[in-house]
Amino acid sequence: MEAHLRRLTLLRQALDDSKAEFRPGQEDAVQAVFTPPFRAVVVQATGWGKSMVYFLATRMLRDQGKGPTLVISPLLSLMRDQLRAASRLGLKAAHYTSGNEEDWPAVEADLKKGVTDLLLISPERLASDSFRDLIASSSLAKVGLVVIDEAHCISDWGHDFRPDYQRLGAMIRKLPPTTSVLATTATANSRVVEDIQAQIGPATKTLRGSLARKSLRLQVVAGLDVAERLAWLSDHLDDLPGSGIIYTLTIRDAERVARWLQSRGHAVLAYHARLGETRGGDEERVEREDLLLKNDVKALVSTVALGMGFDKPDLGFVVHYQSPGNLVAYYQQIGRAGRAIDDAVAVLFMANEDADIHRWFVENARPHEAGVRAVLDTLENGPRSIARLANALNLTRREIERILTTLSVTTPSPVVKVGRDWQRTLVLYTQDVEREKRLKERRSLERAKFEDFAKTGKCLMMVVREELDDPSAEPCGRCANCLNAEILPSTFDPDTLQSALLFLRRSEVPIQPRKLWPAKALTKYGFTGKIPDQNRCREGLCLSLWGDPGVARWVREDKLRGHYRDELVDAAVEAIRRSPFDNLGWICAVPSLRSLTAVPNFVRRLASALGLPFADAVSKIKETEPQKKQLNSFHQAANLDGAFAVGDCPPGTALLVDDLVDSGWTFAIIGALLVEAGAGAVIPLALCSSRSRGDDDE
Template sequence: MSSSSDTSSPVLDDSGTAARAGSPEPSEARSGLTQEQERIAAGVITRLAGPQARLRPDQETAVAALTRPGARALVVQATGWGKSAVYWAATALRRAAGAGPTLVVSPLLSLMADQVAAAERAGLVAVTVNSGNLDAWGEIEASIRADEVDVLLVSPERLANPGFGRRVLEGLRGRLGLLVVDEAHSVSDWGHDFRPDYRRVADTWRDLDPDCPVLATTATANARVTEDIARQLGPATLVLRGPLARSSLQLVVLPELDPLARYAWVIEHLRTLPGSGIVYALTVADAERLAEAVRRELPDVPVAAYTGRLTPQERARLEQDLRGNRVKALVATSALGMGFDKPDLGFVVHVGSPPSPVSYYQQVGRAGRGIDHALVALLPSRGDEGIWEHFATATLPDPEQVRAILSTLEAAAPEALSVVALEAQTGVRRGRVELLTKQLAVDGCVERVEGGWVRTDRPWEYDAAHYDGIVAVRRREADIMRDYIAGRDCLMALLQRSLDDPAAQPCGRCSVCLGRLPDGLSEQPAPDLVMRVGAQLRTRFHELEPRKMWPGAPFGRRGRIPAGEAAAPGRVLIHADAPEWRGYLQEFARDETSQVLLDHAVSVLADWKGSWETRPEVVVALDAEGHPRVTESLAEHLAAVGRLDRAGLTLAPNEATGESEAGGGAEAAMWARRLDVPEAEAQRLAGRQVLLVVDSTSTGWVVTVAASLLRSHGARGVLPLLIYRRP
């Protein structure tokens, strides 16, 4: 902190660079820091950002508050305000006073890497324990025990790990210097990115050191989320909120485009967008499709898909490629958001609107942090609203699923069950098991121990009123996004008001304020480009990963599927809501076959044959969901082209084929009852490789059960070809 009275002295922002501020008040009046504390804090800030850097008055207020035992502070400030400067300075003060290390709970590995580097620039010894540095855990944990570490950064999920708790957290009991909860909106289930493990943070500090000062920070919390976080921190929480307008961002909304036209728009404009940036997509499939479309049409423009399917190491590599401008853009899902820092990020384009103005603000906040101008463009489509509805309820507990998990754990007591075992015994999908066990752990109904999860004696009740309220809030947020898309007000002011920012006012530079798109942006891409992109994407296919575990009750079998009954990895012709197949999906719904689909199937098999152990010898068609003509004509066409024999399954009628999220076991049992192999057909299968053509499914259980049945009747192997994988 500089002692200079120069009114243009720089202050520190979140990227560790200097920004300008007006003349501060005298330090004694504004902060409550002693001269020695001011000296220590100043040393941290100048090491971070140079000799003229200084804390803002409100940053000093937060730092001073955190020097007191038991202090609670919540900082809700725009990206770039300098929230990390607060906890680095507070850490230095706490350590100088003899306190233990700071524990920073961060959401992403990329954020941890950035924060470790920033802390070290500030003169602090910082370490992280995560899945990417497993080999270094022993050395890191020894240095923590020896009190040689100033800052420990972990994910909220790490706090729930029993081994980490035993080896590391127990050693910090009673001596934590400071707890920092970054991206703290995730603590609140009213927030846009609720993560159950974040709710365990409060239990952690109360258990380890209730007198430890706590700092929670976020750039994206409206009044309701702010109040919820403050309530969890305690009644004496200091809340510092500031204006959330971002003067460097030029917000633009285009007229509605169909999904394929949005891909073409990105391709048409990508070369001329400023600098490098992020193109957000709502789904993993969209991100992967769009990245491939760009690579095919613009082979000299480097892009990459960034999704939650990537390993932490792959994500970190791509983030570094974007920081170093080695890619023009990452085509990303929301997996790239919190924690990513590139001050000169030149643009953010959304191919599809997020369901919440708060999550949208959080994502566009990646751009323009250290530059004067960045372009933010939203390309909406009517189809986005179906995804919004899914997001509104996706993280809420299903009572039937919860009861299935709890009863299974009770029956297994005192044995702990892993997520894999719970999936197999309940039929609940693995991702849902992971989410629900974390939520139940927050409620104290289950506990994670070595080897898995166990039931506690705390009862569980479904709080319908609470969850109905969450859905209602999310639907109101969707209404705000409809207003944003329709351009009913200044775009920046609308985002500010959605975050309850009293300083909201027209920005004068967005597409609503200007009454037009900025120069260089077109409303519609060239029609021939749209057609070309669609044709190129229709040559793609997706792998169909075989299920490896039986679903348990009421199917009657659980555990790993024997190798002699399992399907081989398969192929999907049309995946989910692929925009390149939109018109053809309408034909499929009418049970009509197009030559384009037949030709696509042949090309998929031609590509697939390189990974076959044995060439298929017989084709079996299975109309699982009411498309008999499409399924049969495709099977006949492939049999003719490949000179393959035909065999069949029988399908018992008059039973619903609907699928239940809670009922993988119920669905598998239903297919086991409905499917059969006649004796005459079994003779055609004996010792032969089967190509199984199935019309449609979303879960894959029909493929799994049919493959097991065919193999039990003598088929050497089963290669599944799924025409349409429903979302």
């Protein structure tokens, strides 16, 4: 009884509510930290209060003189919310991530003094030699509780597997058996729970609760194309309760949907993992999260970067502009809404492009064997940094990093990192072909189940809960299927649709100039180091994105037949006249040896329409592999070394035109050559970007 009263007192203190009571299962989860086998997996609905369990346990452990709590958590939004909540219990909490490196000395000093109660880290920290040294030399050496938050990430059978999480198994096996370990998740079926148990201890308790979300009303809308979904969002965004999240699968879609809704007068902002790249750290993401938390925007249009752990109890809606890959991810995302309100809405669009995007995700969920072998073979010749590996191998830097991470978490590992370099060890590498095959089949099956879910006549919430092995799953009585009626109309104003179609036609994106030549990639041209300002292309313009309707569809069709229609000339003229381009002096085309006439013919017609002279100033003197096959900057640039020659060209600003743009290196190289030959500034123009959707999936 005394222990119960102590736990209840702390709960009420944390919530600042003298009448608060534990939610069903919460107190049992706290108690599991203090009783053998000191290992527990907690599977509870989002919003149930899993973080409160380890806050209370930490306070009690620290009061007993035990060491600090170490929380491994995958996303920074989770960490920021938890740091605010921990302070209510008087816990001194800190986080140690790539986003706050300036704070590391102070955090390390506090850990060595033993005054830190709770430290939150991302799983990637576990790969750092310096962090492992910090564990050994600070109060973390006698850690009191290890929390694996969003523990489904530890399982490669889970919907959001992260290789760095697999370091946890080895770490936990080294802990004393009386050190408590708590794994928490809202999205683990029985198979994933078994995998978590296998990694943190065979005697692990499982504490599972109901996954019902009684406040949520679910609806599925199928069959709408891009323009129709944009029209629906514009017409119905204000009909959705409160503020919320609109999920997209890619960064480019998040940016575009946000631009569209902003143009229609809606208070929305885009949110994705690349926001911090422009201003450093995660400052811009934090600002946008805060705007949503304060209801100062109607919605954030976001990739999965705004996901696990984002805590806004009054979030009123979640809209999926495109569908997630499986039902578990879907439950995770709709669970952001309706935590502390009686009514919230989740609308799912089944988009035409979903199948292609998810097929790419399934095929690229794990490193390909050929890439793994190439990395290992290269390391056989000596240590290499990631940059040197990228120069040697035609693989993206992200793929190289992923391969090395995946290899490094295996025990024993065939690679080891020493300083900045990766080295081959004596451990032989053997691919588990059957396991890889089963995982791919599993993900394909999960996607098929999701597509069946979108067509079902059963209760939508019940189907989701059954997929998560919730034994208490039952009809919710609130979804569109239970009510046999739409929660929101699936219709939209035809005039709004026309505006959306015009927006898509005019949905140009900038072509950012390259600023630095890849080292040793362009030896024939002698280009190296920083690209001088005068030789650098100005910001250019791309009319469309591959796979879109309108202009992109015309480009796709016309490229196959070798002639670009006059409507594309008209679209280019419109875009140029709306652009800030000024004082254009002349136009030239990017040449090709595969298609000799398509682009020059188009550019001549464009020049005539603009009343500008066409100059045949650039020739291609060497056949090259398609740029699309070159997977990193070094190879993209090196593939074009010595491929182009520039003759006499007029003075003045040149408009350099190509049909497709991918890496931007073709424009960068020809632009520099044109300036050296006497041209003024060079402005790139492309009809379509051919970057794959998989290039920006966060």
